[in-house]
Amino acid sequence: MPSARDIRFGTDGWRAVIADGFTYENLRRVADAAGRVFAEDRPGGVIIVGYDTRFEAGAFAQAAAEVLAAHGLKVRVSDRPLPTPALCWSVAHSDAAGGVMLTASHNPAKYLGFKLRMEDGGASPVSFTDRVEAALRDEAPDARGAFETVDLVGPYLEALRSFVDGEAVRAAGLRVVVDPLYGAGQGYLAETLTALGVEVTEIHGERNPGFGGLHPEPIPPHVDAMRRAVADGGFDAGFATDGDADRIGACDRTGAFVNPHRILALVTRHLVEGRGMRGRVVKTLSTSVLVDRIAQHLGLEVATTPVGFKWIYEQMVAGGVLIGGEESGGIGIPEHVRERDGLLMALLLAEMMGQRRMGLGELVEDLLAVTGPMEYLRRDLALAQEVKDAFVARMPSLAPHAIAGLPVKAVVRDDGVKFLLPDDAWLLLRTSGTEPLVRIYAEAPNAGAVDELLAAGERLVLGEDD
Template sequence: MMAEDGVMIKFGTDGWRGVIADDFNCDNVWKVACAIARYTRDSAGGDDPLLLIGYDTRFGSDMFARLCAAAAKEHGVRVLISERFTSTPSMSLATKQLSARGAIMITASHNPARFNGVKFKGPYGGSATMDIMAEIEARLREVEKDPPPRPDALSVDIIDPGKVDFFDPIQNYLDTVVSLVNKDVFPARQFKVMFDPMWGAGQGLLPKALERLGMECAQIHGMHNPLFPGLMPEPIGDNLNDLRDAVTGGGYHVGIAVDGDADRVTAIDATGRFISSHMVLALLLKHLVEIRKWSGDVVKTVSTTTMIDMLCDRYGRKLHVTPVGFKHIADLMLEKDVLVGGEESGGTGMKNYIPERDGILIGLMLIEIMATNGKTLGQLVDELMDELGRSFVFLRRDIELTRAHKEALLVSLSDLEPVSIGGLKVTNVEKLDGLKFHREDSSWLMLRVSGTEPVVRVYAEAGSQQEVAGLVDDGIELINTVAPQ
C-alpha cells in the first residue's frame, strides 16, 4: 500500500520501519494495525482471538501501541497490552504462553532514534513466517482502498480499563529464561557483570535475572530516554565505548549489551575486547554440543562467520545457511530439530525455547559458559581459534544511501562480477542474499542492501584487522561503481 508521501509501505526482514512523523505516522500505523487485526480475526477460524501488544522506549511507542489496540478492538479482536515498555522476546514468549494469535511489538530495534517500527510475532512465539506476512500485506491493500476512520491517538478513552486489558509479561519471562540456564554453576561470584541495555526496553532485565540466580549485576544507560543519547541502540563498535570504559574501569569480568528491544546481544571482555555476535554464536554452539550434549542442526545467516561451518564439520552437525533476517532462522526452528541459530546482527536463538532470538537469555548463557570453564570470554575465544587453526576477524560498515542510489543498487548489485578483489582471486560468488565473494585464502566480502534502512551493508571476514579493513574498502569501491539512476 501507499504511505502519505506516495511511497509504498514495505515489510522488510523484520517488519515495517519508518522515520517518526514522516512515513511512520498515526495514519500509516493505523492502516498497518488494521491489516494485522483483520488477519488475526480471519485466521482465528471463528474462535475468540487474542492479540498482544507491546512497545519499547522510543518516542511515541506507547501512543502507537494504544492506536494498535484501538484497531484491534475495531475489528472485534481481544487485546492485552503491556502495562509498560517491554522487550520483544518477552512479548514473543507471552504470545505462546497465553495462546494468543499473535503479538504486535512497536519498536525499531537497533535503528537510530528517529525511527520506529512494527514487528509481528506468530502464535508460536517467533517472527512471522513469509506466509503470514503475505496474508497481512494482502489485507493492507484492502485497508488502503477503504481505511476505517482513525480515532484520536492521544485519547485516553481507547485504553480505559474495560476497553483494553493490561498485563505484565516480564515476571513469567524472567522465570522462563532463568529456568533454561544450568543453576549448578550459579551463583558465579568470581565474575563481576556489567549490563548495558542501551537506553532500551531491556532495562533491568539482566540484573533481575541474575538476582534470581544469586548474583549481582550493575547497569549503565538504564533510564527511559527516547533520544538514546550518545549512541545508537545497536551493540557494536563505538556504541559500546561507555560499556567498555565501565568494564575496564570498574574491574568487571564481562559486559553484556543488548539492543533497543533486547533481542540482540554482544559482549565486552574484561580487557575491553569486543565479543562479536559471531564469537557469541561459536561459543554457544561449542558449549551446547560439548557440555550440554544437545542434539540438533545449526542455522546461520549468509553474513555470519565461517567459524560456524568449521565447527559443524567438526561435530558432524548439519548446517543450514539462510538469507539475512532471523525470520528465516525461525522458520527452520519450527520445521526441524535445530540446536542453535544465529545472525551477524546479534540475534541468537537456541533449542528448548521459542523460535526467537533473545539477548537476555543468550547473555545468561554467556555467563554460564564463563562459569563452566572458569575463564573470560576473550580467553575462550582465543582457545577456540587456536583449535580451529586460524584467526577470524570480522568487520561491517554501513553506508548511508540516497533513495535513488538504494534503488539503483537493488537493480544492479547482482551484476557485479569481479575476477579478483584486493589482489586475490574470487573463487565463488553466493547470491543467496546480496553478493558474497569468497577469495582464494578463505576470506570473504559481502554486499547487501538493507531491507529496513536506507543503507548498504559491507561485511568482510579475514585473518587480521588490516586485511579485513582493506576488504571493506574494496567493497565500498565496488558499490560506488553502481551510479544512482
Template sequence: MPIKFGTDGWRAIIADEFTFANVRLVTQATANYLLQENGPGQLIIGYDNRFLAPEFACSVAEVLTANGFTVYLPSRSVPTPVTAWAIKKYGAAGALMLTASHNPPAYCGLKFIPEYAGPALPATTSAIEKEIAAVGTGGEVKTLDLDTARARGLVRELEPEAAYREYLRRLIDVGVLRKAALKVVVDPLYGAGIGYLEDFLRAAGYQVEVIHNHRDPLFGGALPDPSARGLEELSRRVRETGAHLGLALDGDADRFGVVDGDGTYLTANQVLYLVLAHLVLDRQYRGPVARTVATTHNLDLLARAHDLEVIETPVGFKYIGAALREKGCILGGEESGGLSIRGHIPEKDGILATSLVAELRAVQNRSLGAILGDLQSRYGQLVNQRLDLKVDPVAKERILQELPGFAPAKVAGIAVTGRLTVDGMKLTLADGSWVLLRPSGTEPLLRLYVEAPDGERLHRIQQDVTAALRI
C-alpha cells in the same frame, strides 16, 4: 507514501508517517488478515520505551477489541522476545509489538509476530500490506473505547516479567551461576529490557551493577544500540569496577552486546562463536547450526570439526527463525546481534543471549578473550569486517545490474570455489575467505562483508572487489 514492512516490521518517524491514524490503519489491516485466517482470538500487545509508545499501544488495543479480539495489554514496556514468548504462554494467535529496536529516538515501529512466536515471513507481511492498501482506500477502521473494552472483559493485564525470569531458569544453569558468583555490569540502554537481565542474574547469585536503567525516550542522546561505540560507558565501568563481564541489550532487548573483563568489546560474530562452542563442548548439544549469509564462517569451522550441518539463510532473523522451527537447529544467529537456541522461541532474544554468555563465563572460569583464543587455536581463525559504501543512486543501480554477471575466477589472486545469490552476491574462496556484496534496502549504501584468515588478505579482497565493480 505507502506503508511497507521492512526487514523487521514497519518503522517510521513519529508524527511524520508514524501517526495514531496510521497505527490504527495498520492494526485494522492486521486484524482483517487474522480474521480471514482464523477468526477472532487472543492477541498480545507489547511496546518499548519510545516516545508515545504506551499511548500507541492503547490505540492498537482499541482497534483490536473493536474487531472482536481479546488483548493482553501491559502497564509498562515489554521486550520484543518476551512479547513473543507470551504468545506461547497464553496460547495467543500472535502479537503486535511497538518498537523501532535500535533505530534513532525519532522513530517508532509496529510489527506483527505470528502464533509460532517468531518474526513474520514475507508471505504474511505481504498479505498485511495488501490489507493496508485496501483499508487505506475506503475501508473501515473500527475502534472501541478502552474503558468500554475493559468493561466487556476484552482487555487483560499483561505482567510477564516474573514468569519469563522463571522460564529462563529452565534454559540457564542457575547452579553454575550461583557457584561462580561473578561480578557483572548490565546496561539495558534505557530500553524495554530494564529489570529483566539484572534481576535474573542477581537472583542467581551474581553481583550486579546497572547503568542506564530508567526510561528515557531520547536514549541519553544516542542510539539504543549495543555496538562498540554505544557501549563505551559500559566498557569503562567494567574496567573501573573490576567486573568479570559487561552485558547489554538494545532498545527492545532482542539484540545483545558483550564486554569482556578488561573492557574489550566483543563483536556479535565473536559472541556467536563463543556460544556455539559452549553449546557443543560444554552442553554437548548436537544438531544443525543456522546463520545468515553475512555471518561469520568461524561457526562453520567449529561445526565441521563436530560433523554438524550449517544452514545458510538470507539476511533477516525471520529466516533464522524458520530454520530453528523446521530444522531443529541448536543455534541460530546473525552478525547484527541476533541469537536464539533450540528449545526457545524462534525469535532473537538478547536476554537469553547475555544469560548464556554469563553461563559460559561461569563454566569456563576465565576471560572470554582466553576462551576465544583457545577456540581459534583449536579450530582456526577468520577475521571479518563490514564496510558500508556510500554510492549515489545511479552508481548503485549500475552495480546492481552488473552484479548478476560478476563471476570472477579469482579474487585477490585466490581461486573462487563457490558463488551464492540468495541475498546479494557472495563468493567463497579456496583459502576459506569469502566476500558478500548486498544493497541496503533503505539507504544509498552497498554493504561489503569480507572474512579471511588474516587482515592482509581481507584488505586485498576488499580492494579487488571494489576496484572490479568501480565502487
C-alpha cells in the same frame, strides 16, 4: 497521506521515522490490515501487544490494540516496556494466535516499527506479511475496541532464570557491566543476573526516548562506554543488548569486544559440550565461517539462509534446530522460543564462564584454538538515493575476477552479492532491509585483509572498481 502501496514489510516488520512515515494514521492502517488477517485465521483469537522504550511507543501500542480489538480479537497489552523476546515468549506460552511488537529494534531512536509474531512466538514469514500488505487500505479505520493490560515481564524473567544453571553462575562470583543502550532490556537483564548472584553495574538504564544520542546496536562504537567501564572497573565482562533486547554484544575483562559471531560459536559449543544438546545450526549468509568450523568440530549440520531471522525461523519450524543466529547479534534457541533473545544469550555466557571457570576472553581463545582465527567487520554506507539506486541496478551483473588481489572462487546471489575468496575469506554487498543503507561485510584470516576487502567493497558499491 501515503497510499497503501507505500507501506512495506522489510527484513523484520514495517519501520519508519516517527511523525514522518510512522504516524497514528499509518499505524492504524497497518494494525487494521494485521487484524483482518489474524481474524481470518483465528476468529476471536488472542493477540498480545508489546512495545519498547521509544518516544510514544506505549501510546502507539494502545492505538494498535484498539484497532486489532475492533476485529473481534481479544487483545492483551503489556503494562510496561518490554523486550521483544518477552513478547514472543508470552505468545508462545499462552493461547495467543499471535503478537504485535512496537519497536524499531537496533535502528536509531527516531524510528519506530511494527513487528508481527506467529502463535509460536516466531517471526512472521513472508507469506503472512504479504497477506497483511494486500489487506492494507488507504483510509485509516474508525472502529475501536477494548483491550486488557497485563504483566508480560514477570513470567518471562522467571523462565529465563529457570533456563540456566543458577548454581554455576552463582559459584563463579562474577562482576559484570550491563548496557541496555537505553532500550527495552533496561533493568531486566540486570535484575535477572543479580537474582543469580552476579554483581551488576548497569549503565544507560534510565528512560530516555532519544537514547541519549546513542545508536542502540550492541557493536562498537555504540558499546565503547561499556567496554571502558569494564576495563576501568576491573569487571569480569560486559553484556549489551539493542533497542528491543533481542540482540547481544559483549566484551571481556580487558574491554575487548566479543562480536556476535564468536558468541554464536561459543553458545553452540556450550549447548553441545556443556548441556549435551544436539541439532542443526542455522546461520545467515552474513555470519562468520567460525560457526561452520565449530559445527564441523562438533559433528553438527549447518544450514545457511538469507539475512533476516524470519528465514532462520522457517528452519526452526521445519524442526531439528539446536540454535540459529545472525551476524547482527540475534541468536535464538528454539527450546526456549523460536526467536532471538539477547538476555538469554548473556545468561548462557555467564553460565559458561561459571561451568568452565574461565573468563570470556579465555573462552574465545579456547574456541579459536579449535576453529583457527578469522576476523570480521561490517561497514554501513549511507548514500544519496541516486547512488544507491545505481548500485542496485549494477549489483546483478557484478562479477569481478579478483577482489583486493584475491581471486574470486564463487559468487552467491541469494541476498545481495557475496564473493567467496581463498582461505574462507569473503565479501558481501547488500542493501539494508530496515534502513537506507548499503552494508559491506568482510571476513578474512587477519584484520589487514578485512580492511582491504572493505575498501574494495566500497569501491564496488560506488562504481569505482567494477
